[in-house]
Amino acid sequence: MAGVQIWQVSITADGRPVGSLRAARGLWWKAVELRERLTDEGHFLAEVAQQLMEPDGSFTSDFDELVREPDRLLILDRCRMTPPWDDALTVAAVVTAVVDRLTDHHFVVVLPRGGACDNAGTRLLEQAGRVLDAVEFTDRLLVADTSTGPFEAAACRVRDRLIDRFRHGGVDRDDLAEEDWLENSEYRELTPRTAALLRLSLEQLSTEAWREAAALGDEPLPHGTGGLFGSLPPVTMSRDGAWRRRMARAFDDLAEDLDRGHAVPHCQGEEAALHLGIRRAQSIHRNRPRLLARAEEGLPAAARDYDWHACADLLFDERHDVQRLFTLTAPPQSAGDSGNDTDSSDTADAAHLDWFAAFDENRTRDPARGHRRP
Numbered sequence: 431m432a433g434v435q436i437w438q439v440s441i442t443a444d445g446r447p448v449g450s451l452r453a454a455r456g457l458w459w460k461a462v463e464l465r466e467r468l469t470d471e472g473h474f475l476a477e478v479a480q481q482l483m484e485p486d487g488s489f490t491s492d493f494d495e496l497v498r499e500p501d502r503l504l505i506l507d508r509c510r511m512t513p514p515w516d517d518a519l520t521v522a523a524v525v526t527a528v529v530d531r532l533t534d535h536h537f538v539v540v541l542p543r544g545g546a547c548d549n550a551g552t553r554l555l556e557q558a559g560r561v562l563d564a565v566e567f568t569d570r571l572l573v574a575d576t577s578t579g580p581f582e583a584a585a586c587r588v589r590d591r592l593i594d595r596f597r598h599g600g601v602d603r604d605d606l607a608e609e610d611w612l613e614n615s616e617y618r619e620l621t622p623r624t625a626a627l628l629r630l631s632l633e634q635l636s637t638e639a640w641r642e643a644a645a646l647g648d649e650p651l652p653h654g655t656g657g658l659f660g661s662l663p664p665v666t667m668s669r670d671g672a673w674r675r676r677m678a679r680a681f682d683d684l685a686e687d688l689d690r691g692h693a694v695p696h697c698q699g700e701e702a703a704l705h706l707g708i709r710r711a712q713s714i715h716r717n718r719p720r721l722l723a724r725a726e727e728g729l730p731a732a733a734r735d736y737d738w739h740a741c742a743d744l745l746f747d748e749r750h751d752v753q754r755l756f757t758l759t760a761p762p763q764s765a766g767d768s769g770n771d772t773d774s775s776d777t778a779d780a781a782h783l784d785w786f787a788a789f790d791e792n793r794t795r796d797p798a799r800g801h802r803r804p
C-alpha cells in the first residue's frame with residue numbers, strides 16, 4: 431500500500447528465533463487518508479491514528495509542536511520476547527536496529543504505554559522507549575524523534591551497555607557488587623590490547639604537547655585556541671613554558687608506566703593527561719581501523735578489550751573528580767571583571783591549583799628523571 435507498509439519482524443539469536451514485533455511505517459504525504467488507513471488496521475495502529483491526528487487527517491497541534499517531522503511515522507507494537515532476551519535493554523537494541531533498517535533517521539518512533547494494552551510485550555516496549563529517551567505524549571503513547579541528538583545518544587548508550595554486558599558474562603557492569611568487582615583479578619588490570627592502544631594514544635599526545643610547548647614558549651594561550659593545550663581547562667591558558675613542559679612529561683611518564691604494566695596517576699596533571707589519553711584511544715578505536723590493527727598486532731584478544739568505562743574506573747582514584755577538573759575556570763582578573771558565573775569555590779581552587787603536587791608524598795616520581803626533550 432502506497433504510504434503505509436507493515437512488517438512482521440523476526441528476532442533471532444545465533445540463528446534461533448527469540449522474539450518478534452510488528453513495525454508499521456506511515457508517510458503522510460504518500461498515503462491517501464493516512465488516519466483512516468491506520469484506523470482500518472485496528473488495535474494499536476488505530477489508537478495511534480486517533481491520538482496523533484485530527485478527524486480531517488492533519489496532525490494535532492501538540493504532536494506537530496513536539497517533533498520536527500511529524501509526517502514520517504514508525505509505529506512498533508506486538509512485541510514478544512522469550513527469556514532471557516525479555517529485558518528492556520535488549521528490546522531497546524532491537525528498536526534501534528529496526529529504526530536503522532526501516533528509516534532514514536528522520537522519523538518519529540511511536541511506542542505503546544501500559545495504558546494502551548497491558549501485556550508483557552507492551553511493558554517491554556515502554557521500558558525500551560524510556561531507555562531510548564522517548565517522551566510521554568499521552569497516557570497511552572511514547573514518541574521518540576530520531577532526527578534529534580537525544581535519541582542518537584541514547585542508542586549509543588544502549589550499544590555500549592550491551593557490549594559491557596557481553597564483556598562481563600551477561601551481567602551489566604553497574605550491577606556487579608563492589609566486592610565481586612574487586613575480588614575478580616580480571617578487573618584489576620588492563621587487557622594487553624587496551625594497554626597497547628592507551629600507550630599509543632599517550633605517546634601521540636606527548637609528541638603534540640612537546641611540539642606545541644616549543645612553539646608557544648611562555649606566551650599565554652588566546653581564548654579559543656585549539657590544539658592539545660587548548661583542550662585543557664581554561665585555568666591553564668596563562669601557564670608558562672615550564673608548566674607546559676611538565677604537562678608534556680606527564681604523558682611520557684604514564685606511557686612508560688604502561689610499558690611496565692600499569693599506569694596510576696600521581697598528580698592532577700597526570701589525571702588530566704590520562705583523561706585525554708582515554709579520549710584519544712576511544713577515537714582511534716572507533717575511527718582508525720588500520721592504526722588500531724597495528725597497535726594490537728600480535729596481542730591476544732579478550733572480551734574486555736577497549737572497555738573504556740572499566741579502564742577509567744580502574745585507573746582513576748574515585749576520590750578525585752577529573753571531570754570537574756576540566757570545568758575549572760580562572761578567577762576574575764580584577765574586582766570589576768564580571769561575566770564569570772563559575773562557582774566561587776571552583777575559581778578559588780583554580781587560583782591555587784598545583785597540578786603536579788603528588789597525591790601521596792610516599793609515592794612520587796623521581797625528580798631527577800629529567801625531560802624527554804631538552
